[in-house]
Amino acid sequence: MIGAHQPPAELTIPESLPLSQLIAPLVAAEDALARMDERLRTSRIREGFISRLHYADACASMWLEGELVSLEDLVLHDAAADVRAPTPQLARARTVLRTRRIISDQPPGRALERGGLALLSGKPAADKEFATEMYRHGSRSADTDETGLDDALSALDEVLSRTGRVLSGENIETPPSPALTPTEDLRRMADSLEHLPPLLAAGLLWDRWEAHPPASGRAWLGRQLVADYLRARGKAAAHLPAINSGLRAVPWEHRRARDGGARLRAWLEAAQAGALAGLREHDRLVAALATLERKSSGRRVTSRLQDLVELAAAHPLLTAATVAQALGITQRAARNLVAELGLRETTGRGRYRVWML
Incomplete structure (x- = not known):
């Protein structure tokens, strides 16, 4: 395990939110997510619905970062049928979309393993199976521009860091102690949270990633990894939960509250909101499909x-x-x-x- 020489930090439910106040939203979120997953497990439109879920969650991910990408534009861009020149925001949304598809196609928890994390974070790895899957989906070619910008920003950060160390009198020939990357930190945390209910543990993982996102600007990746963590813990066997879609339904001041307990409660509300919205959309599609079948x-x-x-x-x-x-x-x-x-x-x-x- 990465960081085995460092004992995992003890992670508990924040004291500012009493357990008595946490039980109700936890039960509601667990119930909604379970019903959503069971509905999809036996649904006749499961594949079509999951395809829609991927697009909607990618658009919601951009919305959370202050960018507006329409579902229509993303679908057309993904099919190489753009009616106008694609924007940088649209290209990033496609990266989120393709990454989400890759994670969804892999076994539960695969993205949180060493090879999966390295490649999804844009780092080299020796995991040839996962690399082949990334190439098959075309993620590397689609993300060339963003990766180039990330590399340039990372290089600039390194120069600024070295400059600051020189000005402070530090000997730059002595490399600083290696620190855990955000993805490694997330995996280490995931191992230490097995004793907590899956949704609570996922909420703590989400909160840690949001507080310490990667320097490369891939803050959106953590939300997809947390969704895969829920699959690995058995809370979503039939689909990859739409974390972004649920968070979009929760007010910003709740998601970004100073109190960690309030943020955790906002996470549970988001999990419930995303599952309930998915149930409503699924039932709407089933009803619309039945109407069309009568016409045909x-x-x-x-x-x-x-x-x-x-x-x-x-x-x-x-x-x-x-x-x-x-x-x-x-x-x-x-x-x-x-x-x-x-x-x-x-x-x-x-x-x-x-x-x-």
Whole structure:
């Protein structure tokens, strides 16, 4: 274990929040997350819903950092079908999206292992299996610009650090004692929190990462690692929890409160809010899909309407081009099918129109 020569810090529930005040939000969050996971485990639209969840959580991650990225733009950018030049914020959202997909595709807890943490943090590692998965998803090529900027900032930080040590009279030829990186610290903490309930332990991990994010600017990565920690502890076997989506529903002053106990309670409220929102969206999609299936029933054998229903269930957004490519028809025929099925148009534009359930 990294840092084995240092005993893990003792982590307990903050004294400023009595346990009696913590039980209610903990039980509510546990119940909501369990119901959400069980609903997805047996859902007929599980894959399509998880795809939507990835996009929504990536957009929410950017929102938490003060950047606005629309779901529509992210879906189109991910499909290389942008209708306008992509912004740096959109590129970063795609990095979050692809990282989340990689974590979701791996076994629970894989991202918190040594090789997973190193690669997800942009550091070299000898884990060839995980490196192959990263390459397959294209994360390295998509993140080239951001990585270059991170390297430049890291180099600048190093120069400033060395300058400060020289001015203070320190001998820079003697390297400072190695310190745990944020990712190593998170893994060490995770090992020391096994005695706590999973949601409480995850909240403490989230709070530690938010307080000490990596210098490279990847503060968003910690929230995805915490989501994977919940999977590893058995709280979400059927999906990777949407941590960012839940945190977005909690007021900023609660998430950033000075009191650690208040922040932990905000975390539990966020976990509940994210799960409940997911349940509502899942049920809405199931109802919308049932309506479309009634419209497409009784059609000729050669009708592609049922194929369009399945396509709409699997993807968060559709364009005439994506429908035409998937069904092997012309874009005009695709637009006619969409109009016949009655999918909801989301842009209000005459050109580059986008539809969804």
